[in-house]
Each structure stands twice: as C-alpha cells, then as structure tokens.
Amino acid sequence: MYRMGQPEIDAVARVIRTGAPFRYKEGQLSECERFERRYAQYLGVKHVALTASGTLALRAALVGVGVGPGDEVLVPACTYMATALAVLAVGAIPVVVDVDESITLDPKAFEKAIGPRTKAVIPVHMWGLPCDMKAIMRIAKKHKTLVVEDACQAVGGGYEGRKLGSIGHVGAFSFNYYKNICCGEGGAVVANDDVVMWRAQCVNECCRFYWDGRDPAKDIFASDGARASEFEGAILNAQLDRLDPMIRAMRRQKMRILRETEATGLRPICANSLEHECGTHVMYILPTSEAAAEFRRLTGGVIAAQTGRHVYAEWDPVLQHKGAHHPALNPYLMKENRNCRMNYSLDMCARSLDILGRTVMLRTHPDHKAADVTAQIRKIREAAKAAL
Numbered sequence: 001m002y003r004m005g006q007p008e009i010d011a012v013a014r015v016i017r018t019g020a021p022f023r024y025k026e027g028q029l030s031e032c033e034r035f036e037r038r039y040a041q042y043l044g045v046k047h048v049a050l051t052a053s054g055t056l057a058l059r060a061a062l063v064g065v066g067v068g069p070g071d072e073v074l075v076p077a078c079t080y081m082a083t084a085l086a087v088l089a090v091g092a093i094p095v096v097v098d099v100d101e102s103i104t105l106d107p108k109a110f111e112k113a114i115g116p117r118t119k120a121v122i123p124v125h126m127w128g129l130p131c132d133m134k135a136i137m138r139i140a141k142k143h144k145t146l147v148v149e150d151a152c153q154a155v156g157g158g159y160e161g162r163k164l165g166s167i168g169h170v171g172a173f174s175f176n177y178y179k180n181i182c183c184g185e186g187g188a189v190v191a192n193d194d195v196v197m198w199r200a201q202c203v204n205e206c207c208r209f210y211w212d213g214r215d216p217a218k219d220i221f222a223s224d225g226a227r228a229s230e231f232e233g234a235i236l237n238a239q240l241d242r243l244d245p246m247i248r249a250m251r252r253q254k255m256r257i258l259r260e261t262e263a264t265g266l267r268p269i270c271a272n273s274l275e276h277e278c279g280t281h282v283m284y285i286l287p288t289s290e291a292a293a294e295f296r297r298l299t300g301g302v303i304a305a306q307t308g309r310h311v312y313a314e315w316d317p318v319l320q321h322k323g324a325h326h327p328a329l330n331p332y333l334m335k336e337n338r339n340c341r342m343n344y345s346l347d348m349c350a351r352s353l354d355i356l357g358r359t360v361m362l363r364t365h366p367d368h369k370a371a372d373v374t375a376q377i378r379k380i381r382e383a384a385k386a387a388l
C-alpha cells in the first residue's frame, strides 16, 4: 500500500451511512459492482469478481479453468507460498520450477518441467516484474497447458502494453496491505471466458444465485465462499483512482536509477517488459553472495532470497506434504495424485536459490522526491564501488 487517506475515509463513510455494507443491492449499482466494472475496463477483460483475498482469487481461478485432483500445476521457485497453497486447496499438486535472471518463471525450465499430468502453470509477476508472457503463452499453447496468472504483486503493471493478469486463461490479484492498491484484505479473479468466470464465481460465492437469480444452464457446486464487502469495494474505487499516477512515478524513478547507475558495473536483473512493469523495485544481481551482502548492507536493500517468505525452501506445509487438515482431504495422499511428482527437496531449484541469493532489491516509492532519488543513486554508486 502506498497511499491511503481522505478519499478512502469518505468512501467508507458513504457505505456506513447507507447502513448496508452488503455487496448486493436491489436495483442499484453497488460499490463492489462498480469496482468490478471499472477494473474490467482497466484490464481490458470481460469479467472481474472481487474476493476476500488473493489466495481465494487464485483458488477460484484454478477451479475456474478446471484444475483438480490428478493434476500437476507448475509454480515458480520464487513466490509467496499462497501460490502453491491454492493449488493444494483445489486438490492438485504443485511442482516447483526454476526462475531465471528476471526473477520470474524461466520459460525454458517451464517447458522442460511439463509432464503427462501437468494441467496448468502459474506465472507469478513477482514484485511487479512481468514474466516473459510471450514465451510462456507460446509454450503453453504448444503443450495445451492452462495459464493462471498470479498478478497479486503486480496490480497496475503491464507486459508489452497489455495489463498483467489479463493475458493468461485466468488471472488473480491481491489487495492486501503489501500490494499496489489495498483495501485491508481482498482480491479479484479475472477472466474473459463466461464458463471460467461462472465456475470461479461459484467458488467465490456459492450462494450467488440467491441474489442474481437461478439459471438452470449454470453448473452449481458447493464452496465455502469468499465474498467481498461494500467497504472493500468502496475503498478500492478510491484506490483505483490513485493507481496509474503512482505506478508512473515509480517507473520514472526506476528508469532514472537504472540510467544513472549504468556506469557502476552493477548488473540489473533481466527485464521482460521494462517500459510496462510496476517499477516498485530496482534490482541488481551481484557476482557473489558476499558481494550481495555487502551491497545490501551499504544500500539498506533486501536480498531476494532473504525476505523470509518468498522462496520455496520456506513453504513448510508443501515440503512436509501437509496438504490439508484431514488425511482424506490431503492431495498428497489422494489416489488420483499418485502419479504426480511430489518428491521435493530443499535444493530442487538450486539455480533459483543461487540467483535469488545474489539479487539485491531496492524500493522506489511514489512519494519520493527528486532529491530522495538523487540520494539513493549516490548511495548505490558508493556501495557498488565497495562491493564489486
């Protein structure tokens, strides 16, 4: 979250004054519906459905495209654990795949990892960095693999002019505290296909037909629900107004920092679509982990492998095969999954660990002034001299 203030306070107050913070409003456009329409237009997709979180949006997305027991889903070695947990939540098995020097899914590793049980892949646009979507979509088409974009960390970002989350078969977003726009907790699932969206909606809100009306043409199944409230919808409408100017400011800062540190000998991570990414971080890959530690110390940055929560080696329930609270619901024990690959080890993606262990991330911020960026650049230059 970057900015929150009077417009959000006013938006919440408006909802409180109605006395009805419920997202369904007879004969009236609710805040949630208004956001869903606006965000769909923003992304250039047909459907958007708000959910209670990004994790639930991912789960709805996977169900939307028909993933379930017996399926493997490829996930990158660098992502928040929720990406892999959403796969388990629908009864499928996550298979972990290397990232490359873009810190996102390596298309070559993705293609190599496709096996007879692979049904889908989840490219994750980590830290607002777009995956190589052209290569990923080409490989996915060749192997008939479904693409579920995890754009939870990439709200407002794009790839070659298209919005992240709108390129695959289905996409998921998070609006939690750490994301580019925020409503406390929340998420959204997005798709162009009507059936995919109906199935996703059914996960999100099985009771929806009580409010929208029954439709015998639509397949109904039980779910536990992840409906968003009007408070979330109202805050997100205010947040969406802020999004583009914030992203533009951060992108501009990133471009300036990259340009003005070019002569230092520092190597930035590979960019898949520099002009369109969120610009929330500037990242350099140092030659050794020792150099990275020194550069991090002098700049106040963070080593990508050391955030404490974005590397597969930290996914305890996955590594321990604890896929559910009850053995009968644990995908790792289901007979449908017996031919899925689930032999995990701490070094199964050693290349990713090496890259992430040498990558230092520095934050931009929409409120940074030109003088702040100048100071940041000076620090980076001095740290490069000492660390390289």
Ligand SMILES: Cc1ncc(COP(=O)(O)O)c(C=O)c1O
Binding pocket: 053, 054, 055, 056, 058, 079, 080, 082, 083, 124, 126, 150, 152, 153, 174, 175, 176, 178, 185, 186, 187
């Ligand atoms: C890449 C990624 N995927 C999924 C999620 C899950 O989102 P939420 O915390 O809203 O459930 C997050 C949240 O941090 C994330 O960073």
